[in-house]
Amino acid sequence: MRKKWWQDAVAYQIYPRSFQDSNGDGIGDIPGIISRLDELKELGIGIIWLSPVYKSPDADNGYDISDYCSIDPRYGTMRDMQKLFSEAKKRGIRIIMDLVINHTSDEHPWFRESLDPASEYRDYYIWQKPKGRDRNGRPIPPNNWTGFFMEPVWEYDENSGEYYLHLFHKKQPDLNYKNPQVIAEIKDILRFWLDKGAAGFRCDVINVLYKTSLEDGKKSLTVQGLEHYKSQEGNHEILKELRRDVLSDYNCFTVGETVMVDLPEAKLLCDESRGELDMLFYFDHLEIDRLIARFIPKKFNASKLLAVLAKWQQGLEWNAVYFENHDQSRIVSHFGAGGPKQDNKSADNWAVSAKSLGLLELTLKGTPFIYQGQEIGMTNFDFTDPEKLNDVESRNLDTLMKKMHIPAFLRWKWIKASSRDNARTPMQWNSGANAGFTTGIPWLGINSNYTRINYEGQKHSPDSILSFYKKIIKLRLESECLKKGDFIPLYADTHIMAYQRRLNNETYTMLINLSAKAQKLPPKLDNAAAGAVIVSAAGRTNLEGMLFAWEGALLKSGKAL
Ligand code: TEU
Numbered sequence: 238m239r240k241k242w243w244q245d246a247v248a249y250q251i252y253p254r255s256f257q258d259s260n261g262d263g264i265g266d267i268p269g270i271i272s273r274l275d276e277l278k279e280l281g282i283g284i285i286w287l288s289p290v291y292k293s294p295d296a297d298n299g300y301d302i303s304d305y306c307s308i309d310p311r312y313g314t315m316r317d318m319q320k321l322f323s324e325a326k327k328r329g330i331r332i333i334m335d336l337v338i339n340h341t342s343d344e345h346p347w348f349r350e351s352l353d354p355a356s357e358y359r360d361y362y363i364w365q366k367p368k369g370r371d372r373n374g375r376p377i378p379p380n381n382w383t384g385f386f387m388e389p390v391w392e393y394d395e396n397s398g399e400y401y402l403h404l405f406h407k408k409q410p411d412l413n414y415k416n417p418q419v420i421a422e423i424k425d426i427l428r429f430w431l432d433k434g435a436a437g438f439r440c441d442v443i444n445v446l447y448k449t450s451l452e453d454g455k456k457s458l459t460v461q462g463l464e465h466y467k468s469q470e471g472n473h474e475i476l477k478e479l480r481r482d483v484l485s486d487y488n489c490f491t492v493g494e495t496v497m498v499d500l501p502e503a504k505l506l507c508d509e510s511r512g513e514l515d516m517l518f519y520f521d522h523l524e525i526d527r528l529i530a531r532f533i534p535k536k537f538n539a540s541k542l543l544a545v546l547a548k549w550q551q552g553l554e555w556n557a558v559y560f561e562n563h564d565q566s567r568i569v570s571h572f573g574a575g576g577p578k579q580d581n582k583s584a585d586n587w588a589v590s591a592k593s594l595g596l597l598e599l600t601l602k603g604t605p606f607i608y609q610g611q612e613i614g615m616t617n618f619d620f621t622d623p624e625k626l627n628d629v630e631s632r633n634l635d636t637l638m639k640k641m642h643i644p645a646f647l648r649w650k651w652i653k654a655s656s657r658d659n660a661r662t663p664m665q666w667n668s669g670a671n672a673g674f675t676t677g678i679p680w681l682g683i684n685s686n687y688t689r690i691n692y693e694g695q696k697h698s699p700d701s702i703l704s705f706y707k708k709i710i711k712l713r714l715e716s717e718c719l720k721k722g723d724f725i726p727l728y729a730d731t732h733i734m735a736y737q738r739r740l741n742n743e744t745y746t747m748l749i750n751l752s753a754k755a756q757k758l759p760p761k762l763d764n765a766a767a768g769a770v771i772v773s774a775a776g777r778t779n780l781e782g783m784l785f786a787w788e789g790a791l792l793k794s795g796k797a798l
């Protein structure tokens with residue numbers, strides 16, 4: 238039996254370029270991370286997921302890797318990385334690396350070699366002849382697939398007269414997983430990092446590796462062609478092989494980022510007896526108020542959120558639980574009071590909703606992942622000039638929408654709701670210059686609210702969001718019921734939701750108001766709400782039949798109700 242230490246820890250995602258700069262070049266780095274490990278230990282973190290720090294030309298901020306076994310000089314050196322492993326270990330923190338193996342950078346030596354049709358590396362990537370020629374003699378792409386980044390997925394290479402496939406940016410060519418040599422290379426990369434001290438991997442878009450066929454896809458508004466490569470049998474086989482031949486030799490775990498995954502697929506991917514992934518990130522809960530994945534905002538409804546959470550909480554043995562990452566909006570700006578349509582003005586409401594959403598995340602079953610800045614209630618970016626956007630996806634989306642003649646105000650509205658830059662603005666450490674992130678010019682605009690929202694300001698205040706996170710993380714770590722107890726949905730309407738966690742004789746009840754108005758608790762919840770209030774985001778000890786605006790509260794009852 239594997240000892241599943243990852244089920245007893247709270248994880249924290251670091252997006253290195255925005256975490257802490259140590260040398261004034263405006264880009265966060267590994268020495269910067271080392272200097273903040275004490276803060277993470279104090280927060281109660283046991284696992285760090287480190288977004289890519291490998292050599293990369295940065296077409297997609299490090300998710301385009303040109304050397305898997307070296308550190309990009311902007312982030313530091315391999316010695317720094319080794320120091321990060323050992324300093325983290327001293328503090329009881331394990332580190333998982335970001336494994337981006339669906340694609341490499343086009344500047345990776347494999348791809349460079351692969352440009353030569355006679356090279357043994359040609360077959361490392363997916364090269365295809367044109368389907369034919371159009372009337373003007375121009376080549377026609379091999380199929381009708383559309384990609385994740387609103388750009389064509391086939392890039393033509395004049396030299397060889399063939400196209401290569403890239404589901405993401407054209408500087409991110411997809412590897413060919415029908416080639417066993419590619420899998421052999423990946424195994425070496427896994428061993429390299431596990432031997433250096435990595436405790437596992439967060440596996441980027443790990444359910445789209447294997448392209449079963451390259452036939453035309455069914456017409457679709459989102460990613461067309463998906464049915465030919467999402468969660469295929471060949472993909473399951475690869476995951477099994479990596480587990481069997483490499484991962485099982487180490488005390489490590491994997492969390493897959495699985496795009497467009499549904500529950501039946503997820504069950505297969507995480508079924509322990511199959512030996513593929515230990516847990517996965519799904520997207521459904523963050524898309525309940527969005528159309529076309531996360532691009533167009535629509536109305537929030539708490540009962541929808543509970544339904545989605547319940548489906549996944551009860552559907553899988555073990556979940557990766559998250560509300561934010563480097564691709565998503567800040568949760569307080571998404572489901573909380575920091576959002577555009579809501580009562581942003583009130584600092585109280587911002588804090589209460591940030592706490593409540595933290596309480597919600599940390600009382601779910603699974604391994605919680607907190608994203609840097611979430612623990613202080615950081616909000617979406619506030620710049621107003623589209624020129625300031627860095628995210629390649631947002632920039633492509635803007636270009637596409639312009640072509641469709643969508644007016645500028647609407648484009649900006651949708652980009653503001655969906656842009657990945659929302660989560661990527663630098664960490665707000667203090668109220669000094671550049672929020673204490675850098676002494677130089679930050680690579681991406683710092684949110685001007687840093688004078689009000691920052692780590693230092695919250696550190697010594699017992700009522701702060703940060704102090705609240707510390708408290709509930711501690712509570713969770715000490716409770717088997719909160720970590721592993723069953724999830725039972727109790728009640729939801731447009732604004733409030735309620736659920737219980739149960740293990741043996743223990744029962745916790747979680748109540749949350751996801752609206753800007755106080756809400757009466759329905760009579761149906763009388764029994765459940767009768768327990769003792771352990772913690773409330775509004776600082777109350779007695780609920781008196783109602784929840785304040787944005788209030789979440791955790792109650793304890795002696796026996797199951
Ligand atoms: O993201 C994959 C993914 O599907 C997305 O969340 C993506 O950002 C977007 O929604 C596409 O529409 C992973 C990484 O987390 C992301 O940062 C990378 O850009 C991407 O893979 C490619 O490596």
Ligand code: CA
Nearest residue numbers: 259260264266
């Ligand atoms: Ca730096």
